[in-house]
Amino acid sequence: MGALARTVREVEAAAKRGRVTPSVRARFQAVALLLREERARVRTAEGSEAHRAEQLKRLEGIATILATTAVRDAGLLALLGDDAVVSAAARQVAKEIRQDLGLEPEEDDEPEPTPVAPVEVGRRVVPQSVVSRQLANPFLAPDYEAGAAQRGPRVGRLAGWELMGPLLTSFERASGGAPACMPLPFPTSRFTPPGLELMSHQGQLVAAAAEGHRSFLLADEPGLGKTAQALLAAEAAMAYPLLVVVPNVVKTNWAREAAVWTPHRPATVVQGDGETVDGFADIVVVNYEVLDRHRGWLGEFGFRGMVVDEAHFIKNVTSQRSQHVLALSEGMRLRTAKPLLMALTGTPLINDVDDFRAIWRFLGWVDDSKPLAELTERLESLGLVPADREFYDAARRAVIDMGIVRRRKVDVAADIPARRIADLPVELDGAVGRSIRAAERELAQRMVHQYRSAMAYRDVVDDELDMDLVRRVAKSELKDAMTRQTGENVFSMMRRIGLAKAELAADYAAQLARSAGKVVFFAKHIAVMDTAEASFEKAGVRFSSIRGDQTPSARQKQVDAFVTDPDVKVAVCSLTAAGVGLNLQVASNVVLAELSWTDAEQTQAIDRSHRIGQTEPVTAWRIIAAQTIDSRIAELIGSKAGLAARALDGSDEEVAGTGDVQLEALVALLVDELGAPAPG
Template sequence: MICSRAEIEKKRQEALEKLAKKGLSPIKSDSKIRNSVTNCANFPISPNIKTPSKVIIHNQKPYERSSERFNGNKVAKGISEFYGANKVNSLTFSLISSEKFSVNMSSYSNAVIDVFKQIPSKNYDSNSRSWFFHIKDYNLIFSKLTLIKSQYNLKIEKLPTFVVSFLQKPTKNCDIDINRLDTELSQTLLPFQLEGLRFGIERNGRCLIADDMGLGKTFQALAIMNYYADDWPLLIVTTASMKHVWEETITKYLTSVPILQVQYMTASKDYIGDAKILIISHDLMSRCCDKLLERNFGCIIIDESHTLKNFKAKITQAATKLAKRAKRIVLLSGTPALSRPSELYSQLSLIDDNFFGSFIEYATRYCNLQKTHFGLDSSGKSNLQELDIILTRKFMIRRTKEDVMKCMPKKTQEIIRLDVKLQNFSETERKSLEVLANRYAATEKSKDKHSLLLTFFSETAKIKIPSVCSYILSMLEKNIKFLVFAHHLIVLNAVEDVLKSKNRKYIRIDGSTTGDQRKYFVDKFQTDDNYICAILSITAANAGITLTAAQIVVFAELHWNPSILSQAEARAHRIGQENPVIIQYLLAHGTADDSIWPLLQSKQDILNEVGLYG
């Protein structure tokens, strides 16, 4: 293409106008630009234009960017950003114990290091490249870093104020007067149970006892409330199946309380005006909340408190109203959180409703709260080490059987692989399982995934029945008492049919079993050697019963909550057990077991981080 002198002049004017609009001025004068035209192979110059004998080059330094000729400030800023002069340096505070915290830097900074070196309790770990400080110096280091924050472009992720202020308070140690307890109760308490009593007294009768199943949480709760008998009446909220356990324990060990002043509420119309101790179910508590509020219970024990995991549920709202009026409240649960940290909030709020603030604040810090298309998602986890420290220091005492019962018989867990291929089921059933497995693996939405898992789980029950029954037959040959846990009725019925066919005595506890029947069945199994097996529903019989006569616990089916399984295991492995206990999980390849088992491991890892799984 050949350009005429007029066209070149027109383009030159357009370029000058563009520079003027951008607020930039050309480096050379108009005459110099005219004389700095060079030849270009792709754009030949018109013959009418004389080629200069010397090509004029702009006054430009070697390797200088073209943009530098127009705006030196902009370029300087770009270079400084590229080389990190204005790069944000994130400082993350993390709690590592009740007395120490660490500060980690995203990038090195001499100014920050100089601040660290001024702190009296400083300690540097060369392996992890982390700085550690005592919690008493938190305010000092934070204030010093705040002074240089803007100058060195620091982003400080500090510890929550409620955590720091709590940990900086001196710990409270008090002497307890054991003579304030009823003699029968005080003489029954084991050393670790006395420690649980002390823990509750040091927290003014507001705490969570989360000891492993079978370690006598009932005795510890009654001891704490017996210590504060002046603040009664006492309300005990429990499951319907535990009514007899509480009644028997109170009658036997709290001899100072007249039997007529211990009542169990069975209907909303029941008169409770004279009750010194009232026992009520969780469901009835939510339905009779106003009536209970009128009674002004000064002390409350809530058994199996994990049932209050949903702070929006009516039962939780009723418990919250009662807890605000009570001076003392003790929560009992061997599994406070069944699978995630969010389930703890409502229980901890019953003990101290001001500590964490709102659920949003709690979930943001400890549940990795996320905004999704379906609303806020609080099913995650974050800062679990910090949460574990706060739980242990303020709210919760937890001991496992291994911690306190050194002479406790050993518990062994085994996985038994069932060979379902040897059983006679149709090819259609096989393909159905494969389709469900593939759909479950491909689904990402948690709601849809859980729905598919339930369907997959139900189909698995049908497939496993022949293999499970075959295994139960082999167990009968050993002539040792054992428990069989299952979830679906068809599996429970199939196991029962096997025992009937062999004329062996057994007990069965499921959702249709009444409280009186449960007690009768448990006593039969515990005292009569002819009863060889207990057929149990995982959801209906995982708590509230003691079956230490058994030495083997067989899980014919799984459950998606590891805490539920742990509770079920503890029916046999608890105080009173004299023999080693073997736990057997019957798993079948190619079924829902392949999906549920890894899910259990993942949930267990989360609970381990918060110190809620033995």
Template sequence: MPSTAQPQLHRRRKQSSARRDDDAPLIPILARKVREVEAKAQRGKLGPTNRVKFQVIAFLVREERARVKNDTTVPDAVRSESLKRLDGVATILAKTAARDTSLIQLLEVDQATSPVARRMRRDWLLESGAELAPDELIITDAAPALAPVVPPALAEKQVVPPAIEARQLANPFLAPDLDRPVRRESPRRRLDGWELMGPLYKAFETGAGGGAASMELPPVPEFDRLSPKGREIMAHQSRFLESVRDGHRTFLLADEPGLGKTAQSLLAASVAGAYPLLAVVPNVVKMNWAREVERWTPQRRATVIQGDGATIDAFADIFIVNYEILDRHLAWLSSIGLRGMVVDEAHFIKNLSSQRSQNVLTLAGRIREMTPGGNPLLMALTGTPLINDVEDFDAIWRFLGWTNGEKPGPELMEKLDATGMTPADKAFYPEAREAVISMGIVRRKKKDVAADLPDKLIADLPVELDDEFGRSIRDAERELGQRLADRYRRIVTARGDRGMGNSLGDDIDADIVRLVAQNELDESKAAGAGSENVFTMVRKIGQAKAHLAADYAVQLQRAVGKVVFFAKHIDVMDAAEAHFASAGLKTISIRGDQTTANRQDGIDAFNNDPSVGIAVCSLTAAGVGLNLQAASNVVLAELSWTAAEQTQAIDRVHRIGQGEPVTAWRIIAAHTIDTKIAELIDSKQGLSLRALDGEAVDPASSDSVQLSALMHLTRRALGGE
């Protein structure tokens, strides 16, 4: 008897739910969609697709509320139930907006305005069985409005170096573009009605189809016609350049650090004749880029833009500028007829709300407009394009013109349309991933293209902080965990239940844990260094480890020779340098506040002067673009917050030309949160392995290391770990 009663009860409940949904079929769709948005927001990953989804939900809630209130055929009980369910959706929207205040303005929209939003609204209404007017079924894209290269806020900052004025006077008119195709309305395609950005990200997030994310490249040519005298390009570089020779012009060059991306991009410009060429690079590598131009394309002139550009060579072939000063040079750079643009360490532009990203994207758009045929050479260089989330691709794809953030561009749309499938088909995802890759993603790993490159090992060295400073750190960590646990308990008490989310065991609710951790993280970022939080705690751990890490580096240098010492904070670097000086060691320092010339002098001294034993480097200032391969040992005195930053630092040593096995020694404070951070950093490697290298690894959480660490402290204080 009991065995049959339960299924009958389940059927009665299902039938009751079905009747309820028949009265308001749109509401369960909105409830499902708002939960998807809420889950993303809790992880701090509300990208463009989910922001549009949030906007459409808000609009449809108002629209559905008005419909239910005005429908006289609906019984009062049904109306009351429907309004209650809509209130539940609206409450989740409000809570999500409270977590990310930039969403508040989206709650106030009167209609779903963008084509993507209107398509999303149409699809959800059709899914609910609604009948739509013909003008709601057909949605066309408005012609994109061209954004000014120089936004009004930056107009007063613009400079025109005197040498540029001379160049403009020497050639006041650019050659007319007789080849630019007439802009025609894009033909209607089968996938025009589908929201595609989410599925494209999902295709990479799941590693759909497996295999490395690298486009098909031509074979190695019989002769090397590109290398200057005395130099030779490697086979993987030669194959890339052949694709440029074949006419390909947009690339995400995502080779692992140390495989010569700078040389490949400079030679690509030579093959494509993409001059004048603009290289937007981190400040720390500006001088190195100029040297690489001389090394690989000696027939071309490069000029490095410093400050207001008073000393630049206006008639150079290659203009090199760092991100920080690009904003004041936008006006003249957009007017000199650039035919190519390289963005080095392109993950720097992943934050689309930053002025840095907007400067790069608008300038790239102008170069596309000005280049004959509309097909300039655009290259994004980064060995670590994905930092925390697969939507880190967004800004890079926009820079390359593959998407506009809301939908794929015409060329990519054509490739997706040619698959003959839609996102409703499971087989669409590997095909979609391949379509994006064929647009120009090139990804090679060291182990595949540089067989003679020695191994790389990361070794952890736990150290005990057994002094008063160490005890105070452990006390502060316990206090923070207790504060988080108290917040958790207050929320559970206020809700009047034991939690309704994903259970972590022992009635610990995963959603509340994440909410508590996210609130603490937001408050910590806002408070800065003036309060006790996870950032100040980790900084104190770094300070406590400084002497121990420096002492280990001294012993290591005496045993193996040159050592690169990385730290995150200036006071840790200062303490280490004082210890090295007391030990009689000669060091160089690479920091963010140095001039470019001083920094390059230090790098040269480390690589060429046998008396220089240790390079003391900032993780943020020296973690990209530098060549420090005179050493084969790296000491990481402080841990980074991202796996990518750690990888970049180690690969300053582990790169082409290195002849010895490389060992990175991570100094980890035992019995503190430092141990958990190291574990989290290692787990974050999975995103790139899955998305870019096609390896079958378990998907790690998309939460940041900071958020995951705070969740760990909360669970531990609650007795869950």
């Protein structure tokens, strides 16, 4: 073993000096061949398991040096392939090393290389370039000791206490003046490329990574440059290769940002089955939708860092996208000592503090039911239990110090102009308006009938409204709406209202474009986008169309046209597909032709324009159909904005109920109808 180690060190030293001569290449290939042989021999040798493990560990150390040396020289890299021709010089060096090791000489002049076992990935794919990387680096083994600390048992004051509920509650109960941001060091610009400049709040996070912090929930408000922070944090932590999981709509943008902020780090984007993947890139960008196809090789790639963009996408821990992300994260934590893990989202809470669970699991702070070792130790150090009143504020602080970073525009980017939301009520006249109002009454009467039928079974007459029953009826209607194929429901009504508003909203956007410059136009349904675009064509207004069914390159082409072409006045955007990750700050007016179901989604859309680089105040114009359920939903969205404000920003603002907006809209509709005289 000593002869192998000496030889590989000599090769490493020569590669570092840039003097890779033919004799160096021969020694390199000889070591590679002998490593395969020796590894196979040790695995089948007699003796104790502990002795074999020690021998294999020493071999893996040599293999690590071999693999890292190969990266320095393409000629060395090629020698690791199974199809590489073994030179006579390499066979002679191998023979000499065998003699030093006391091994019997091989009968064959050219031993058969041990093939790399294929990854068992079922229906998944492995790009050819990744196979080439695996062949070039076949000896690296996972360091399973890396995850031992987090798996070890912890017994202390909190043993036996259920802790997940109290931890989540600690954020829900957050009092005024308790913002959610870990202590951050003085900002650094050491890793910023020449000619670029970070804002102070961005440099602080990069400095934290440089000082050794390795897990972050980066929850800065949208528009504060989270992408640049993540890329430079990876540079500061040397967390390469780096895996970046993103919504499909921003894949191309991430590759562009990587070229700007880390230009010396090659980035590759996974498209489809990965035919164009560069297996030797430092940064691999993949979208949630294709994770199932690529999870096998991604899990074996050897990533030392992982960034999940728009991390609220994984809040449903039962979804496939969440399970894939969590499995990749867990594997990385078990295989790599202190990997960099970053969850990026400006809206970590959509409906409930329970949305934190999946993100905390990704970061390795908790598992599905309890805090893991590091967080448990922080909680133990408090000397408190959930029965103590002081526990909640202290526990929230302990979680924040694990790596929650939350900054608001008003605090760190005062130079970004203000934004406001302006509601524009429109009357739906004519047959369309009458039809929508009739459908709304039909829906309300259907729920009234269910409510009164249930009340008829009671023994006593009670004129007081039973809100528990109201909510059960509304919940039943919502459940039916998700499965019913015919008849009116809350979703079909919102589509009809959106279509009825489409031309009115497009007319208003066209007026803004003529008088105030570029406009971003958001709609939720494809039919509404189609109607609006037809209206723009008729009015002679040039537009870009940004939709979810476009390829990343086609979508980026549309974005570039809007940003760079002065004659393209409007960007017609899908609320779900274009509401995240795009930089559209060339526009200061946003038209929301349809309402979202959440304040977070609405905020994300507005912040495509209200972000770093914006020089004018941003106004979001919500087009609302008066005297319909549309106006109720607008009110509900506004009332639900308080959750993140209290949990993350230390606001004293009252938090509204965290039920779904759809359910609350139906409750309001039923309550109003029950207050009216019953039809004769």
